[in-house]
Amino acid sequence: MTTLAPTSSSTAAPPLPPTPRRIGAPLRPRDFGWADAGILAASLLSSFLLVWVVFYQVTLLSGIFGFLLCWYAAFLALYWVVTTQVVDRQAATDRTATVVVVTGAFLVLGIVAFIVGWVTWKGVGHLHTNLFVKDMSHFVPADRNVLHQIGVLHAIVGTVEQVGIAAAIGVPVAVTTAVFLNEVGGRGTRIVRTVVTAMSGLPSIVAGVFVYSILVETSVSRYSGFLASLALFILILPSVTRTTEEVLRIVPGGLREASLALGASEFRTVWSVVLPTARSGMITASLLGIAIAVGETAPLIFTSFGNNNMNVNPFHGAQAALPLVLYDFVRQPQGALIDLAYATAFILLALVLILFVLARVLGRQRSTSGALRARLRSVLRPSARSGGSENPSPVGGRAGRPPLEILTVSPNPKEPLLP
Amino acid sequence: MAIATETVGPGRAPLTPATIRNDRRKGDRVFRGFARGTGYATLVLLFLIGLFLFIEGWPAIHVAGWHFFTTSGFQTIGKTKHFGVEASLYGTVVVALVALAVGTPVAIATALFLTEYAPRRLRPFMIAVVDLAAAIPSVIYGLWAIYELQPNVVGISGWMSRHLSWIPIFKVATPQVNASLFIAGLVVGIMIVPIIASVTREVFSLTPPGEKEGALALGATRSAMIRRVVLPFGRGGMISAVMLGMGRALGETIAVVIILSESFFISPHILQSGGTTVAQLIAVHFGQGGRLGTQALLFAGLVLFAVTLAINLAASAIVSRSRSGAGVDL
Numbered sequence: 001m002t003t004l005a006p007t008s009s010s011t012a013a014p015p016l017p018p019t020p021r022r023i024g025a026p027l028r029p030r031d032f033g034w035a036d037a038g039i040l041a042a043s044l045l046s047s048f049l050l051v052w053v054v055f056y057q058v059t060l061l062s063g064i065f066g067f068l069l070c071w072y073a074a075f076l077a078l079y080w081v082v083t084t085q086v087v088d089r090q091a092a093t094d095r096t097a098t099v100v101v102v103t104g105a106f107l108v109l110g111i112v113a114f115i116v117g118w119v120t121w122k123g124v125g126h127l128h129t130n131l132f133v134k135d136m137s138h139f140v141p142a143d144r145n146v147l148h149q150i151g152v153l154h155a156i157v158g159t160v161e162q163v164g165i166a167a168a169i170g171v172p173v174a175v176t177t178a179v180f181l182n183e184v185g186g187r188g189t190r191i192v193r194t195v196v197t198a199m200s201g202l203p204s205i206v207a208g209v210f211v212y213s214i215l216v217e218t219s220v221s222r223y224s225g226f227l228a229s230l231a232l233f234i235l236i237l238p239s240v241t242r243t244t245e246e247v248l249r250i251v252p253g254g255l256r257e258a259s260l261a262l263g264a265s266e267f268r269t270v271w272s273v274v275l276p277t278a279r280s281g282m283i284t285a286s287l288l289g290i291a292i293a294v295g296e297t298a299p300l301i302f303t304s305f306g307n308n309n310m311n312v313n314p315f316h317g318a319q320a321a322l323p324l325v326l327y328d329f330v331r332q333p334q335g336a337l338i339d340l341a342y343a344t345a346f347i348l349l350a351l352v353l354i355l356f357v358l359a360r361v362l363g364r365q366r367s368t369s370g371a372l373r374a375r376l377r378s379v380l381r382p383s384a385r386s387g388g389s390e391n392p393s394p395v396g397g398r399a400g401r402p403p404l405e406i407l408t409v410s411p412n413p414k415e416p417l418l419p
Numbered sequence: 420m421a422i423a424t425e426t427v428g429p430g431r432a433p434l435t436p437a438t439i440r441n442d443r444r445k446g447d448r449v450f451r452g453f454a455r456g457t458g459y460a461t462l463v464l465l466f467l468i469g470l471f472l473f474i475e476g477w478p479a480i481h482v483a484g485w486h487f488f489t490t491s492g493f494q495t496i497g498k499t500k501h502f503g504v505e506a507s508l509y510g511t512v513v514v515a516l517v518a519l520a521v522g523t524p525v526a527i528a529t530a531l532f533l534t535e536y537a538p539r540r541l542r543p544f545m546i547a548v549v550d551l552a553a554a555i556p557s558v559i560y561g562l563w564a565i566y567e568l569q570p571n572v573v574g575i576s577g578w579m580s581r582h583l584s585w586i587p588i589f590k591v592a593t594p595q596v597n598a599s600l601f602i603a604g605l606v607v608g609i610m611i612v613p614i615i616a617s618v619t620r621e622v623f624s625l626t627p628p629g630e631k632e633g634a635l636a637l638g639a640t641r642s643a644m645i646r647r648v649v650l651p652f653g654r655g656g657m658i659s660a661v662m663l664g665m666g667r668a669l670g671e672t673i674a675v676v677i678i679l680s681e682s683f684f685i686s687p688h689i690l691q692s693g694g695t696t697v698a699q700l701i702a703v704h705f706g707q708g709g710r711l712g713t714q715a716l717l718f719a720g721l722v723l724f725a726v727t728l729a730i731n732l733a734a735s736a737i738v739s740r741s742r743s744g745a746g747v748d749l
Contacts, residue, residue: 066575097642104528112552115563180458184451192458195465201731203670205698209720210468213475267450295556298672323558
């Protein structure tokens with residue numbers, strides 16, 4: 001309101017220029033005071049009551065989702081109309097758009113919280129020690145007491161082995177591919193990058209069908225956990241490659257040039273400078289890839305097939321896995337099995353969540369400059385210098401010399417290092 | 420190494436210019452070759468996927484011919500062989516379209532919230548939540564959908580079938596409205612929100628700040644600025660993101676299998692119970708139809724592979740040609 005000239009108080013004012021158009025409301029549409037909050041709350045309440053009457057009393061509809069949908073639409077309309085009475089139309093549209101965007105984002109938040117909370121709530125109640133110590137070899141579908149007879153240890157073992165092997169193959173291959181794309185370069189990077197991008201959208205079922213067609217259908221191999229690892233490898237390769245490449249890209253070029261200028265070979269530069277600098281980001285990328293692989297179900301149908309008995313050997317014979325067991329439980333019509341499904345779902349989700357949180361925590365040190373500073377500090381510390389020979393430092397540690405000595409020669413920090 | 424060992428000091432002979440050699444050491448050549456070979460291996464892998472699915476699936480086409488694409492059903496044993504993917508392809512497309520209709524607005528709102536609205540401190544948390552949504556296993560989405568989502572949504576389905584039946588797709592022939600293509604599409608729509616949101620977020624965050632500030636300085640409200648600057652700038656990226664989401668939706672298997680009850684009728688009534696998708700066909704009938712059945716399923720897998728690959732390649736081509744796509748990898 002500062003642009004409006006003071007009109008009422010001053011009597012001896014010079015002739016005023018034509019009064020500017022009165023803007024009846026805050027000049028900045030983002031200003032949001034108590035009155036605006038009141039309008040928001042009132043619109044919410046009145047649209048709720050209106051829709052409740054129409055929805056449940058007049059038209060006799062049912063279902064909470066339908067109600068929420070109608071309430072939301074009514075609320076938006078009402079809120080816009082009421083706001084236009086207070087502020088101008090543009091500001092009202094802006095506020096309504098803000099409401100739409102915020103609800104969209106919080107809808108996603110709400111759904112994720114709902115799923116995680118629901119699985120936890122349903123699953124924790126059915127957790128049982130048997131789940132972690134028994135397999136399903138005594139599985140009788142009609143048994144009412146099924147929860148106390150069987151467990152999913154065989155599936156946990158299967159998942160850990162399959163995903164472990166997939167990661168053991170996939171992460172090095174992905175990192176090498178990312179190094180090719182970002183460090184080596186040259187002919188073919190564009191097409192490889194395009195193909196990796198296209199592969200990241202490969203349906204997981206196609207990966208399973210492919211491994212089946214190449215090995216089982218041609219009688220090279222029978223179902224085994226290792227085949228599942230191969231299918232999962234195809235699925236985690238593109239995502240880990242792309243994330244790793246992104247991390248490598250933010251490694252400062254000066255580091256590479258310094259290493260090369262000191263005479264290090266290209267391999268040495270990548271191995272001792274680039275990759276260590278990008279370590280935390282690479283760990284995050286790998287763990288996220290693994291977290292997604294843990295939950296993949298479709299490829300396992302064609303590769304590890306599933307097994308009610310414990311099979312510790314991933315290279316021979318069909319093997320169970322957590323998502324596969326869960327999938328079987330969900331498709332069974334028995335009531336007792338659904339309890340088992342909730343418990344299994346909780347174990348699976350917990351596994352995914354642990355990997356996910358781990359990825360976030362280990363990748364916290366995201367900024368390269370921070371990583372760099374920590375690295376420099378460890379190199380420059382006197383104690384680290386004395387033991388420098390056993391810790392092959394990338395910069396200057398080649399000739400057994402104390403690393404980075406040049407930074408410590410000058411007693412006067414203001415004296416330039418170069419003449 | 421000649422450069423590194425040469426030192427400047429008193430009493431030395433005058434410096435001779437160091438020769439800079441551009442040839443690489445043997446170790447580096449091996450390293451480059453190895454990295455390049457690994458990179459090319461992904462090309463080979465993609466090629467092999469197409470090749471093997473084609474080789475192993477071809478006998479089914481030999482039996483069915485082009486009718487594979489105009490037949491619906493899975494009858495591969497016995498005298499009369501009757502199998503094909505027509506209804507499955509139709510169902511796949513319907514599920515993907517419903518998923519896009521549901522998922523795209525939510526995803527774009529989420530991306531806008533993350534780039535333009537979210538308080539700085541809330542942003543990393545919200546991004547983590549979106550990423551987590553992508554990591555939740557599809558079998559858990561399916562479990563959640565069949566026990567929590569579907570019972571609450573059939574009400575809407577029923578209401579739409581009663582009151583909106585003048586729109587042809589909302590008409591139903593049977594009163595059952597659960598286990599429908601619509602509900603399957605709804606679940607898949609929820610599942611593709613994270614991928615669309617993360618790509619669009621990246622595109623929106625590249626909007627030149629000068630243009631945004633210019634719009635605000637000219638008096639635009641925030642929503643007007645978004646409509647006039649951010650959205651036009653990110654249009655190419657949004658199209659690509661939607662196509663990427665569509666690729667995911669086409670290939671989604673487990674959640675669809677759990678929700679959808681299989682039927683091979685092609686019907687425009689999406690609210691009605693029953694339907695099939697290609698991925699569901701493969702997952703459900705695997706191991707059932709004898710050798711010919713397996714071959715038919717492998718060829719169906721090839722079809723799915725080809726369609727999703729084409730869509731993904733088109734998406735990356737669009738984003739790289741758009742103005743906003745310069746720094747974006749899908």
